[in-house]
Amino acid sequence: MDPSFLVIQALNGLASASSLFITACGLTLVFGVTRIVNFAHGSLYMVGAYTAATLVPKLLDLSYGPVAFWAGLLIAAIAVGLIGILLEVLLLRRIYRAPELLQLLATFGVVLVFQDLVVQIFGPQDILGPRAPGLRQPIEILGRRFPSYELVLIAAGPVVLGSMWLLLRKTRFGILIRAATQDRDMVAALGVNQALLFTATLFLGAFLAGLGGALQIPRVAANTGMDLSIIAECFVVTVVGGMGSIPGAFLAALIIGELQAFGILIFPKSTLVIVFLLMAFVLAVKPNGLFGRPEAVGASHAVGIASRAPSRWSAVIAIVVFALFAALPLIADPYLLKVATEILILGLFAFSLQLLIGVGGLVSFGHAAFFGLGAYGAALAVKWFGASMEAAIPLGVLLAAAGGALIGAFVVRLSGIYLAMMTLAAAQILYAVAFQWVDVTGGDNGIVGVWPPAWAGAREVYYLVTLTITAGVLVLLARAVHAPFGYSLRAARDSESRAEAIGLRIRYHRWTAFIVAGASAGLAGGLYAFSRGSVDPSLLGIPTSVDALTMLLLGGIQTLAGPLLGAAVLHALRDWIMPLTHFWRLLLGLSIITMVLVFPRGLVGTLARRREERA
Amino acid sequence: MTGLLLDVENLKASYGRAQVLFGLSFRLQAGEITALIGRNGAGKTTTLKAVLGLVPATADRLLFKDRSILGVPTYKIARLGLGYVPEDRRIFTDLTVEENLEAGRRSGGSERAPWTPERLFRLFPNLAAMKGRRGNQMSGGEQQMLSIARTLMGNPDAILLDEPSEGIAPVLVQAMAEAVLAMKAEGVAILLSEQNWAFAAAVADKACVIERGEMRFEGAMTDFLGNEALRLQTLGV
Structure with a gap:
């Protein structure tokens, strides 16, 4: 096989991995602090893509240039972050102590709401965003043309990983987030306003989802199915990487991106099959994911049918x-x-x-x-x-x-x-x-x-x-x-x-x-x-x-x-x-x-x- | 700061349908150490949690620095200057010693010199040697000291200190007692919950004896020590 083809495929895989990581990173961050798996995270990603795909052309009309393009992406991501704040204040803070099943269902309710709202606001048709000014020319790698935007995307993943590391390790906000991940009540007893901390976390998580979606617009048209497809991929990334682990999410996204890029050579019809095999393999070897630790959640959270004696009437009613x-x-x-x-x-x-x-x-x-x-x-x-x-x-x-x-x-x-x-x-x-x-x-x-x-x-x-x-x-x-x-x-x-x-x-x-x-x-x-x-x-x-x-x-x-x-x-x-x-x-x-x-x-x-x- | 810090009248608390506290009344004076003494299960820990709003409670009066803290969110109570060191220490095990201290940092309103990591490392020399160590690699005694130091970083006027001598190496118990007295010397009032009455006797000015959620005695520690009948009845010692 032509080595240059393999290199290009590898680069393609890296570019997909970056965007996937940025989105999944937000999911894992929010889960770490709030213990809620936010089903609506994919919807936030979708809103980010739609907003950017609608906004960036308008900004480019005003003043064509890289500044308008990147500012548009940033504004879209911030707007999605604000939606995250609304989501936390209106819904999530009411269900932090609810059973997991109800948390998942409630956030899926948000998914449904967003599906209709997105069609209402942005229209039913797919929207492909403009290409980034200054990055329109493909570059040559080993004699093959490769979109230069993809190279920027490849760099974006590690940049986000590094920023998250700095934020979580070197700032007071990050220290408090990590502390709250472990013990919310103790953080409160130390005088920290949890509500504010959680709202800020949701902003950051939603911002990352919005950024992940916005970065996609020159590659993938914003469409109404992208919320569920990305959330499933994000779930795979978090499960493989280990719940709440950001480096784990990065590694998992890389593996999945590459597997999909090369899997197409083996199973051209369905690259997802390989992803599933990977997930099955990782979970068989490391049930908590690559960098995950045993989760204590879940044990006392189960809801289910009560153990009451069957009534004599139930048979009569059934008949x-x-x-x-x-x-x-x-x-x-x-x-x-x-x-x-x-x-x-x-x-x-x-x-x-x-x-x-x-x-x-x-x-x-x-x-x-x-x-x-x-x-x-x-x-x-x-x-x-x-x-x-x-x-x-x-x-x-x-x-x-x-x-x-x-x-x-x-x-x-x-x-x-x-x-x-x-x-x-x-x-x-x-x-x-x-x-x-x-x-x-x-x-x-x-x-x-x-x-x-x-x-x-x-x-x-x-x-x-x-x-x-x-x-x-x-x-x-x-x-x-x-x-x-x-x-x-x-x-x-x-x-x-x-x-x-x-x-x-x-x-x-x-x-x-x-x-x-x-x-x-x-x-x-x-x-x-x-x-x-x-x-x-x-x-x-x-x-x-x-x-x-x-x-x-x-x-x-x-x-x-x-x-x-x-x-x-x-x-x-x-x-x-x-x-x-x-x-x-x-x-x-x-x-x-x-x-x-x-x-x-x-x-x-x-x-x-x-x-x-x-x- | 002088005068009455914590004023509790008729405090009641329940876990679900099981009532644990049946109307406790007690006070904590500025700069003093008051020990809550009682057997395992008497309601000492619940009393501390009820004061902080960590378990649902009712009371005729629950004042800290003359302000009612009944139903106030825990973080606001902490910000008023009431610190908490839980029985199980609850160190953030993923965080290093220095990061744990940072998580507790909060500028107090008092005129005393603020606590800094440097001052705390002088108070707890063991911690000074392990600034970068994570909480999950520390012994029980070291965690206990870190937990106290973390709470002091919030510059509280009073600390609710739950069983500081429990589960730590015997050689560290003496160091712990000295640390408690050093905090008092710095002007921090302490409400201490203890099963180990010898520890309590060594450090506390006042004693509150709890039995099955009710207050049996409130008075000077020396009076409790002198009252053999009460000691035998409530603690069996």
């Missing part, structure tokens, strides 16, 4: 609800039946997540992975083997169970926030595979023609089939929760060390939970594919994972039946409200934030608590 659902085809029109079918499927999907989160305390943020694997597995079985539905759905379930086994094997070693980030990253990588590997998955278009056989083709019949299967699986899952398997998971959730001390094989049980939950979600995915007639990458996307989480939050994480009700409410609301407004994501985001702040116990949880208080 009545089943009977009502079974009678639905007698009165419902086809549209209502379609909605009811989807509610059942999503209920199963949410319930399988409840097994991980509510029962196991395993905050999976990538549950869409299993839903999508089940759907794609079934669709591919139809496409490749011409399998019928009866064979295709079980094949999808197998694929999803295998996915659960694979992802579970890596993440059961992790706790709390690491697990959430890893599962999200894994799902995002599957999403990228489905999106990029067009020959197999059909890319963005997905796979069509996934229809049930003639006997189940009628809406009523398919609805009844779905009802029977979901009800059967729900009963089995509920039994498992109240069996020793469920008790072990709950014991491990409430106290890992005590559960281990009495001889429970925590990792084995958690791994099994991932397989069972994966298979159940895969079944839901398969049913969904045949009800729709098609699959597409959005089934694997972060929004699908968050839908499941929202259903849990809505219904109540502390109750077994909560997710079913949550699925019904969310789906019904979406069906009813979405056609009426352009701001569905904004509304959903604000609703999630409100729920986290006002009633984190969810609908069923709040009702159950009322009942208990009266009793």
